Amino acid sequence: MDGKKLIGVVAIVFLGFWMFTDPSGLATTAKTVGGGAWALATQLFTGIIDFVGAL
Template sequence: MKKAIVAVVVVFLGFWMFTDPNGLADTMQAGGEQTWELTQQLFAAVIDFFGALG
């Protein structure tokens, strides 16, 4: 089952890359930026938490 899901995702991304490479690049860039912002927020929250303990 997992292999089938992975295969479908790979085929979908390959099709998307072939038909609209700029759209895929924009989507991946936006996703990367959101991931980085969430990572920064997480580390800031962890720092604040441990700072409040001390």
Template sequence: MDTKKLVALVVVVFLGFWMFTDPSGLADTSKAAASSGWDLTTKAFNGVIDFVGAMD
């Protein structure tokens, strides 16, 4: 079995176990991760906009 497939399988099993044992904890963690990802994306695009604007 490929290493990537094995790692993906372990992650899926872990997330499934977490979902059944502590669904509210998984939801809170997912919400926090999504919020952090959105903040990072926003900062990256603002940086690109500032950079392109400064080239004038």
């Protein structure tokens, strides 16, 4: 089995196990990660807009 496929399968099994054992913890973590990713994307695009505007 390919290494990338094995890592993917292990990640899916881990997330499935986490979902059944602690669904509220998984939801909280997903919300936190999603919020952080949105903040980083917003900061990135604001920086790009400021840079292009300064040209």
